[in-house]
Amino acid sequence: MKIVAFMNQKGGVGKTTSVANIGAILAAEYGYKVLLIDLDPQGHLSEHLGVYPEDRSIYDVLVNNLPAADAVRTAFGMDILPANLDLSAAEVELVGMMSRELRLKKTVGEWVKNYDYVLIDCQPSLGLLPICGLSFAEHVVVPMEAEYLALKGLSQLVNTIRLIGENLNPALTLSGVLFCMYGGNSTLAKSVKADVENFLPAQVFTGVVRRNVRLAEAPSYGKPIINYDATGGGAADYRQITAEFLHRLPLDGELPRPGKIFAAAGADSGKKKKRVKSASPEAATANKTPGSGGEKKIEKKTPAKSEPARDKPAKDAAARPASAEAVIITPVIIWRVPAAEPQVPASRAPRWIEEKVESLELKVEIGATSTQL
Ligand SMILES: Nc1ncnc2c1ncn2[C@@H]1O[C@H](COP(=O)(O)OP(=O)(O)OP(=O)(O)O)[C@@H](O)[C@H]1O
Ligand SMILES: [Mg+2]
Numbered sequence: 001m002k003i004v005a006f007m008n009q010k011g012g013v014g015k016t017t018s019v020a021n022i023g024a025i026l027a028a029e030y031g032y033k034v035l036l037i038d039l040d041p042q043g044h045l046s047e048h049l050g051v052y053p054e055d056r057s058i059y060d061v062l063v064n065n066l067p068a069a070d071a072v073r074t075a076f077g078m079d080i081l082p083a084n085l086d087l088s089a090a091e092v093e094l095v096g097m098m099s100r101e102l103r104l105k106k107t108v109g110e111w112v113k114n115y116d117y118v119l120i121d122c123q124p125s126l127g128l129l130p131i132c133g134l135s136f137a138e139h140v141v142v143p144m145e146a147e148y149l150a151l152k153g154l155s156q157l158v159n160t161i162r163l164i165g166e167n168l169n170p171a172l173t174l175s176g177v178l179f180c181m182y183g184g185n186s187t188l189a190k191s192v193k194a195d196v197e198n199f200l201p202a203q204v205f206t207g208v209v210r211r212n213v214r215l216a217e218a219p220s221y222g223k224p225i226i227n228y229d230a231t232g233g234g235a236a237d238y239r240q241i242t243a244e245f246l247h248r249l250p251l252d253g254e255l256p257r258p259g260k261i262f263a264a265a266g267a268d269s270g271k272k273k274k275r276v277k278s279a280s281p282e283a284a285t286a287n288k289t290p291g292s293g294g295e296k297k298i299e300k301k302t303p304a305k306s307e308p309a310r311d312k313p314a315k316d317a318a319a320r321p322a323s324a325e326a327v328i329i330t331p332v333i334i335w336r337v338p339a340a341e342p343q344v345p346a347s348r349a350p351r352w353i354e355e356k357v358e359s360l361e362l363k364v365e366i367g368a369t370s371t372q373l
Pocket of ligand 1: 010011012013014015016017018040042044122123124180181182209210211212213215216217219
C-alpha cells in the first residue's frame with residue numbers, strides 16, 4: 001500500500017484535479033484498489049467525482065468517531081471518503097484533542113490497509129488538516145504551476161515537510177513535484193521547471209499536465225477526464241503522469257502493472273489518423289505466472305510509432321467531427337526470459353530485463369485483430 005498526500009499551500013495549482021484523475025486511471029485502467037480522501041472543506045474532490053455528502057463525511061470520521069466504512073462512497077471504481085463544509089469546523093473542534101495532528105492516522109490507519117493506493121487531497125493551507133494528511137501519508141506529491149511565486153512556496157513547503165518528518169512522521173518523503181496547467185511554449189514555464197529540477201533533481205515528474213480546457217470542464221460534469229474526454233490531450237497527459245507515478249511509487253515488492261493503451265481514430269487533422277498514449281516504457285511488468293513453454297513473460301507496453309511528440313499542443317477534442325470513433329490499439333512487446341528467475345525488485349527491473357531477455361516479439365492488437373511482427 002502507498003499513502004500519498006497531494007499538497008501545496010498555494011491554491012488552484014491542480015491538487016484536486018491530479019488526485020481525481022490519477023486515482024481514476026489507477027483504478028479503471030490498471031485495476032488497483034484506490035481510496036481517495038477529501039481532506040479539504042471545499043469538497044472539490046468529492047464534487048469532481050459527483051459525490052455530494054450531506055452527512056457521513058470525513059468530518060464525522062475525524063470528529064465524531066464515525067467508522068470510515070460508514071462514510072465511504074464509491075465513484076468510478078474508486079472508494080472516496082468525501083468532505084463538505086462541515087470539515088472547516090474540524091480544525092477548531094480538534095484543538096482540544098490529544099495528538100490532533102495524528103487524528104487521521106488514528107481513525108483510518110488500520111482500515112485503509114486493504115487498498116493499494118490511498119490518495120489524499122489537501123486543502124491549500126499549512127493548517128491542521130493538511131498536517132493531519134502529512135502525518136498520515138508516506139509520500140507527498142506537490143502539484144504546482146510553473147510561475148515565479150510558486151518557487152518561493154515550494155521552498156516553504158519543503159521546509160514544512162522536513163519539520164513534519166522530524167517531529168511527527170519520520171516516514172514522510174517528498175516523492176514528486178508535478179507541473180500542472182503547464183504552458184510548454186512559454187520561456188517562464190521552462191525556466192521555472194528547470195529551476196525546480198536544479199533544486200530537487202530527483203523529484204520533478206518528467207511529464208507535465210498541459211493546460212487543457214477539458215480538464216477544467218470535467219469537474220462540472222462530476223467525472224474524471226477519462227470518463228469525460230477519454231481520447232483528448234488532458235486524458236493523455238494524466239495517463240502519462242499516472243504511468244510515471246507508478247514507476248516512482250510502485251507497490252512494495254511488485255512491478256507496476258500494465259495499463260490499457262488508448263488511441264483515437266483521428267478524424268481531426270486528416271494527417272495523423274491515430275493518437276496513442278501509453279504507459280511509459282519504464283512501466284514494464286512481470287507476469288508472475290510462468291508461460292506454457294517453461295518461460296516467464298514480461299510484457300512491456302510501448303507507445304505505437306504514431307504517437308505524437310509530447311510537447312505538441314493537444315488538439316482540441318471538440319474540433320473532432322462527431323463521427324470519429326475510438327479504436328484501441330495495443331502494441332505489446334513480449335520479452336521471453338527464463339522462468340526460474342526469482343522475482344525482481346522494481347529498482348532492478350530494467351537492467352535485469354536487459355541481461356536476461358532471450359527473444360523479443362512485437363504484437364499489435366487493433367480491436368479483435370492481432371498481428372505478430
Ligand atoms: N491542466 C489544466 N488545464 C486547465 N485547467 C485546469 C487544469 N488543471 C486544473 N484546472 C482547473 O484549475 C482549477 C484549479 O484546479 P484544482 O482545483 O485542481 O486546484 P487545487 O490546487 O486543488 O485548488 P485548491 O487549492 O483550491 O484546492 C480548477 O477549476 C480546475 O478544473
Ligand atoms: Mg483542491
